[in-house]
Amino acid sequence: MxxxxxxxxxxxxxxxxxxxxxxxxxxxxxxxxxxxxxxxxxxxxxxxxxxxxxGFVDAHLHYPQTRIVGSATGPLLDWLTASTFPEEQRFEDEDHAAQVAAMFCNRLASSGTTLCLAYGSVHPGAAQVLLSALAEHGLKALAGPVLMDTDCPSALQLPAERAIPALEALIARWHGHDDGRLRVAVIPRFALSCSTELLEAAGACAHRHGLYVSTHLAETVEECRIARRRFGTDDYLQVYEVAGLIHDRCVLAHCIHLSDSEWDRLAAAGVSLAHCPDSNDFLGSGSMPVAAARRRGLSIAVGSDVAAGRSFRIPRILSSAYDNGLRQGVTLSAASLLWWGTRGGALALGHPETGxxxxxxxxxxxxxxxxxxxxxxxxxxxxxxxxxxxxxxxxxxxxxxxxxxxx
Ligand SMILES: [Zn+2]
Known part of the structure; x- marks a missing residue:
């Protein structure tokens, strides 16, 4: 006591x-x-x-990008090629992964963050290293490797027939660790780095185990255009819907360039939104239409989106969320901001015992x-x-x- x-x-x-x-x-x-x-x-x-x-809740960030905070000089797709993918390739080396994982956990804890949803690199071994570090540092997290098999360096591609069994092994080892302090999430990186087969396998895996899913949605106009063209869908959200990824255990990062129909379907599905305003500003991705999300009662959390975001500190991200609101004509109260950064984030990530x-x-x-x-x-x-x-x-x-x- x-x-x-x-x-x-x-x-x-x-x-x-x-x-x-x-x-x-x-x-x-x-x-x-x-x-x-x-x-x-x-x-x-x-x-x-x-x-x-x-404790603060970071609903969206990338652990293998810990060392490249500040490198994100947009736009998104150019930055991924120039900075992110080369850095993430280093996580094949588990010693390197362990060094960064320790730094990552320390940055979270020293920022007052007690719960996060952390994306790994594509490497299952690096995700194993991250989960070990989170276990050791005592933090709460949902985490997993990103799933990617398309349109990125070949060293970062893992086809579904190898990625899903590796993910199943991580689930068996870590999901529910320490009375649910650690959970494994299913994380197809985004539509542009995934085949239809991989997206469907991810949706099925999450469904099989009742896991949370997270991915990026509608961060830039260019990404939306490529997604629609490549998958032949009416809009970007439909790519994820047909793969069975959109449901009430889904956390979607960004959600900037969406139609009214997409907003309505997100609300009907009960997804949660990981609003990443600092990253959106730094990459020049646009402003999340906060009124559209609030009007429909979507559950809103915030994400630092390190390393496109410039700080692990959720209060710093809430400052950007306030600015983003002002640009939309919405003046956010202190209560709303703190809710998004704590209790709202906890509920979005399926942790009603905290926040x-x-x-x-x-x-x-x-x-x-x-x-x-x-x-x-x-x-x-x-x-x-x-x-x-x-x-x-x-x-x-x-x-x-x-x-x-x-x-
Ligand atoms: Zn991200």
Missing amino acids: TTWRARVLSPVTEDELLWLEDALVRLEDGLIVELGPYDGRAVDEDLRPGVLLP QIRPGLEADLCLFDPPPWVEDADGVVASLIFDHDAPRMRQTWVRGICVWEQL
Whole structure:
């Protein structure tokens, strides 16, 4: 059992924040079991003036791109060829993969991120290395290799008859590890790097095991045009629909250039959207039409999309999400932004046990030190999300266990 005194900020709903200036928080067996105003009792540690927040959720990022943050000088398809594919080829070497996986986990934990959906390279061995690192670092994640067999360097192509058995082996080894802390996701990279056969095999594999699926959708106009032409479909989304990939365990990154019909079908299928505004800005991909997604009640999470995104810090990504909203005439509230970066992300990734600070949920938390003059929730949000030079995290916990601490 652990008892803390702290300041607490947590989303309650998409429209409401909980702010406790002086709170008592009690943890037991990895769960938050008590939260309320401080009542004078002795505590194990006084974390003030730190602010306890739910751990952040990164719904879309690429672990083999950890070392090439900042290289994404768009557009997307040129960047993949110039920077991404050469870097990802190095992950055939599992020693290299292990070095980067450790760095990746450390960057997540030191950013206050406790749960992520991480894409690997095409190499099953590199995905095995990543899952081992995530297990060791104590983080929650959905992860898997990307599936690719078309229109990329031959060293990065793995046909379905080899990729799916390798994925099945990863599922047998890792899916559900440590009471569901780690899960394997089925990740066809995007339509342009997959054959019809591979997309269908991916859809069938996810269905067989009840797994989450993730891929990119409609990130650039050029990608949409090539997808429609190559697969002979009416629109981009249909490529994934016919492969059985679009359902309520599907997390789609970007979703920028979609028709009304595609938005309606996404909403009807109950997919979740991984909004990646910083990546969209850096690659010049466009602005996600946030009103179209919200009007239809789509579940929205945010993704750093490292390395097209320029930061592992989800608060930094929420700042970009705010800017993206303004460009669409939508002023996002602090509650909405924090929801997307925590509870919304947790629900999108099928982790209802986390994403908020409230009794009964798992103690996936981070501790942020705002500047000393900050005294209220608005000030914390301003400092956390919008002051890019503000101090960063002090400590991060998953299930009440410290996974990173500023030394
Ligand atoms: Zn991506």
